[in-house]
Amino acid sequence: MAVAEPRALPAAPGRARALRRLLAARGVATGGALLAALLLGALFGPLLWGQDPAHIDLTARNLGASPAHPLGTDQLGRDLLARLMAGARVSLAVGLSATGLALLIGTGVGLLAGMVRWLDAPLMRLTDLCLALPLLPLLLLMMMLFRAPLAALTGPEGGMFLLMVAAIGLTSWMQIARLLRGEVLRLQALEFTRAARALGVPPARLVARHILPNALSPILVSAAICLAQAILTESALSFLGLGFPPDFPTWGRLLLEAIDHLQTNPGRALWPGGAITATVLGVTLLADGLTEALDPRRRTRVP
Amino acid sequence: MPGRALRRIAVTLPTVLLISFVIFALLDAAPGDPMAQMPLTIPPDVRAAMREALGLDAPMLTQFGHWLWQFFVIEPLHLMDRLLGTGLAGESARVISWQTRAPVMDTVIERLPQTLWVVGLGYLIGVLIALPAGIYAAARPHSRFDRIATLLATLGFSLPTFFTGVLLIVVFSVGLGWFPSIYDTTLRVTSLDTLGQQLRQMVLPVSVIALYNAAQISRFMRAAMRDALQEGHIRTARAKGLSERAVVLGHALRGAMLPVVTVLALGAPQVFAGAIITEQVFRVNGLGQLLITAIQANDLPMVQTLTVIFALLIVAANLLADLAYGLLDPRIKAGVDRHHGRG
Numbered sequence: 072m073a074v075a076e077p078r079a080l081p082a083a084p085g086r087a088r089a090l091r092r093l094l095a096a097r098g099v100a101t102g103g104a105l106l107a108a109l110l111l112g113a114l115f116g117p118l119l120w121g122q123d124p125a126h127i128d129l130t131a132r133n134l135g136a137s138p139a140h141p142l143g144t145d146q147l148g149r150d151l152l153a154r155l156m157a158g159a160r161v162s163l164a165v166g167l168s169a170t171g172l173a174l175l176i177g178t179g180v181g182l183l184a185g186m187v188r189w190l191d192a193p194l195m196r197l198t199d200l201c202l203a204l205p206l207l208p209l210l211l212l213m214m215m216l217f218r219a220p221l222a223a224l225t226g227p228e229g230g231m232f233l234l235m236v237a238a239i240g241l242t243s244w245m246q247i248a249r250l251l252r253g254e255v256l257r258l259q260a261l262e263f264t265r266a267a268r269a270l271g272v273p274p275a276r277l278v279a280r281h282i283l284p285n286a287l288s289p290i291l292v293s294a295a296i297c298l299a300q301a302i303l304t305e306s307a308l309s310f311l312g313l314g315f316p317p318d319f320p321t322w323g324r325l326l327l328e329a330i331d332h333l334q335t336n337p338g339r340a341l342w343p344g345g346a347i348t349a350t351v352l353g354v355t356l357l358a359d360g361l362t363e364a365l366d367p368r369r370r371t372r373v374p
Numbered sequence: 375m376p377g378r379a380l381r382r383i384a385v386t387l388p389t390v391l392l393i394s395f396v397i398f399a400l401l402d403a404a405p406g407d408p409m410a411q412m413p414l415t416i417p418p419d420v421r422a423a424m425r426e427a428l429g430l431d432a433p434m435l436t437q438f439g440h441w442l443w444q445f446f447v448i449e450p451l452h453l454m455d456r457l458l459g460t461g462l463a464g465e466s467a468r469v470i471s472w473q474t475r476a477p478v479m480d481t482v483i484e485r486l487p488q489t490l491w492v493v494g495l496g497y498l499i500g501v502l503i504a505l506p507a508g509i510y511a512a513a514r515p516h517s518r519f520d521r522i523a524t525l526l527a528t529l530g531f532s533l534p535t536f537f538t539g540v541l542l543i544v545v546f547s548v549g550l551g552w553f554p555s556i557y558d559t560t561l562r563v564t565s566l567d568t569l570g571q572q573l574r575q576m577v578l579p580v581s582v583i584a585l586y587n588a589a590q591i592s593r594f595m596r597a598a599m600r601d602a603l604q605e606g607h608i609r610t611a612r613a614k615g616l617s618e619r620a621v622v623l624g625h626a627l628r629g630a631m632l633p634v635v636t637v638l639a640l641g642a643p644q645v646f647a648g649a650i651i652t653e654q655v656f657r658v659n660g661l662g663q664l665l666i667t668a669i670q671a672n673d674l675p676m677v678q679t680l681t682v683i684f685a686l687l688i689v690a691a692n693l694l695a696d697l698a699y700g701l702l703d704p705r706i707k708a709g710v711d712r713h714h715g716r717g
Contacts, residue, residue, distance in 0.1 A: 200392060203692055205684035207647045208665060212400060212681060215669045303534050307651055310536045311666060323536075330540060330655075333555075337544040344537035352532035359528070 099364070102356025105349050113159035124153040124320055145328060145339070154320040155342050161321045162350070165235050166302040172240025173297050177247025178290070182282075184248065185255025186274060195252070198245050206242045210304065213238045214313040231315045235308070239301045247293050254286040292358045299354040306347050322347050379697055386693050393685045394445075398438050401678050444469050445682065449479050473673040481664065482679065489660030492557075492576060493649040496583025497642060503588040505634075508595025512603065512630075513622045523592065530589025539582045539655035546578060553577050557658040579656045583649065587641065594637050595630070602630035632702055639695035643687035 117124075145151055184194040214234065221230035258264055264281050272280070308314040309323030317324070322343040329340035416424070432440075452468060468477040507527075511520040533541075547555035554575050602608070603626050611625045612618075650662030657663070661680060668676035 200389060203389060203685065203688050204393060204396070205643075205647050205681060205688055207650055208681045208684050209397075209400075211650075211665065211669055212397075212677060215672070215677075216400065216403060299532075306534060307536060311651065311654060313669070326536065326540065333540070333544060333548055337548055340537075340540045340544065344534075344540060347534055348529075348532050348537060351534070352528065355528055355532055 098356040099360030102353040102360065105353030106357065109159060109346070109350055109353065110163065112156060113163050116156035116159070117153065122150045122153040124149060124157040151325075151339065151342065154325060155322075155346065158320040158322045158325055158343065159346060161232075161315070161319070162302055162305055162323075162347070165232065165239070165305045165321075166298050166350075168232075168236040169239035169243070169301040169305075170294055170298045172236060173244040173247060173301070174290070174294050175244075176240065177244035177293075178251060180244065180248040181251025182255060182278060184252040185259070185282075186278065191252075194248075198248050201242070202245050204242070207304075207307070210238050210242060210308060211311070211313055214308060218313075228315065228319055231319075235305060235314065239304050243297050243300060243304075247290065247297065250289050250293050251286060254289055255282055258282050258285055288361065292361050295354050295358040295361070299351040299358075302347065302350055378700055382693060382696050386689055389689055390686065391442075393689065394442065394682055395438060397678060397681050397685065398441060399434070401674050402434055402437075441469075441678075445679070452477070452479065453483075469675050469679060471668075471673055471676045473668065473671045473676065478676050478679045481676070482661065482683070485659060485661050485664050488557075488658055489646065489649060489653070489662065492579050492653075492658055492660065493583055493645055495576070496580045496649075496652075497587055497645045499580065499584040500587030501591060501638060503584065504591035505595055507588070508592040509599055509622065509627065509630075511592070512596045512599030513618070515600065520596075524596070527589045527593045527596075530585050531593060533586070533589075534651075535582050535586050536651050536655055538585060539578070539652060542578050542582060543655075555656065557656045579652050579658055582652050582655070583645065587645065591634070591637065591641070595634050598630040598633045599626060602626040605629065628702075632699065635698050635702060636695045639691045639698065640688075643684065643691045646687060647684050 145154070180194055180198065184191045184198075217234055218231065221234050224230060225233065258281070264277065267277055267281055305314065305321065306323030306326070309321045310327045312327060314323060315321055325343035326340055326347075329336075329343065332339055448468060469479065470476070471478045471481060474481065507523050511517075511523045514520055543555040546552050552574075555578070557575050557579060599622075603622070605626075608621060608626055611621045616624075646661065649660065650665060652658070653660045653662040654666060661683075665677065665680045667673075668680065
């Protein structure tokens with residue numbers, strides 16, 4: 072990868088340079104700051120604010136912003152700031168778990184297709200087939216079909232969480248798999264993997280030691296994009312009313328509830344929508360910066 | 375190449391079958407039952423006979439075969455009868471909605487124009503904004519235009535359609551009162567006045583779809599164009615002393631359009647599926663809203679038909695993109711077949 076080095080021995084200087092370049096890019100800093108703020112808000116916000124997001128106070132319905140309720144209250148008098156922060160936890164948890172699942176499947180399929188010759192064609196056909204499925208309709212379908220049985224099994228919220236993570240994870244591994252397969256094929260043609268193979272390194276060690284570390288950056292970038300998509304999908308499903316149960320706050324659900332009150336309280340829609348946008352924007356900026364900084368063709372160009 | 379095209383079409387058929395089967399199998403696992411709405415007073419033996427008459431006892435593969443025949447042979451025949459006034463289909467049974475007890479396809483055809491108008495127009499406008507913006511931004515990297523366009527594209531890419539829709543409603547319907555927030559599908563265009571009304575109510579949903587697609591496609595167009603401008607033959611063209619305009623539009627654009635054509639073709643059907651959300655926000659009663667109401671009403675035949683239609687659109691777009699690639703890429707014409715899956 073590092074073309075200019077006469078000996079490609081230590082990886083550390085190149086990595087440090089990439090890191091420095093990464094932090095120098097404005098987009099990465101902005102994206103990182105956005106995501107960090109959101110994560111901190113989701114993790115520690117509820118502890119600091121201390122209001123119960125489910126506490127109903129019918130004497131304080133549909134209030135505007137005030138010191139007691141900085142973002143106002145909803146139609147049942149629940150504090151919107153507390154609900155927004157509780158929603159952040161759910162949305163981020165669903166997004167991260169679904170991305171984890173997609174990474175697991177995508178890495179498995181991509182590695183197998185790249186390493187095992189006779190599995191390549193069938194696995195790639197499977198990937199193409201899954202890419203040709205109408206994902207949003209299918210997701211809606213899965214929500215409809217499996218909501219009741221899973222809810223009976225593990226309770227309405229836990230069941231929905233599992234279903235959401237499984238459905239999103241199962242429908243978003245394809246890009247990762249295709250990308251990783253391409254990387255594996257490219258790396259296998261390079262000198263150092265051929266040398267390792269000639270020395271008798273078993274395939275499992277070859278993958279762990281030489282292939283995965285070198286394919287890490289494209290995987291990270293596509294995982295970041297997958298995270299953004301997963302959060303969007305979860306919000307979209309909740310927005311369509313096919314996500315978590317109605318009293319359970321998620322960003323999409325809060326936005327859906329705000330729609331009925333657009334005439335009286337238009338600001339209510341801005342917070343959950345803004346939170347979704349900020350998350351996706353942060354992840355996109357981060358992924359763009361990563362691509363730009365790690366792409367060897369663009370290395371000389373980044374100021 | 376005709377051989378290559380035929381091979382691609384031949385591969386498409388099993389894909390269609392497999393996707394239909396996946397959807398069918400998924401729905402077969404559903405708890406819904408067409409007999410659920412029958413009166414409880416029906417004796418068990420009559421009930422069993424009715425189930426048999428409906429074909430519910432048959433093995434799943436037989437049911438799938440029946441459904442395939444109905445969907446791919448009977449329904450097109452009915453469509454032809456309707457369009458041409460022929461009598462090919464006769465009295466053959468159609469796919470019936472459990473909700474309305476009417477043929478599913480009739481409802482689909484009723485709803486199709488709304489979706490086509492709003493979604494199709496939105497996509498078209500998005501493409502018309504995105505292509506020039508992406509090309510211009512790539513031709514002048516790091517210029518002010520490029521930076522603003524990239525910023526807007528990143529922002530537009532991050533704004534989900536259900537939020538842009540709500541934002542536009544807050545600003546333009548609630549705040550300024552310029553456009554209606556709800557799409558009135560009962561409106562018949564009979565005069566200039568109603569035409570104006572129709573156009574006004576289309577503005578917001580069309581803008582939402584156009585903005586989202588413009589953001590996505592312009593990002594892609596810019597990246598493809600930047601890659602194309604780094605090729606060796608571009609350096610040669612510049613060294614020959616060609617004007618920058620001729621280099622960008624004459625030489626780089628052709629190479630850059632290849633991946634973009636694929637993205638455009640593949641994006642079109644996804645827009646149909648994605649429009650489910652936009653239609654829900656603006657209450658456009660198109661195909662997307664039909665799917666949502668069918669899902670909520672557990673109307674399995676309707677859900678199945680719509681999902682398969684969305685899938686067929688995607689498969690058709692894949693095929694078209696591939697065929698277009700064959701026409702546009704001289705390397706494929708020369709017989710150097712590209713490996714599938716490596717972009």
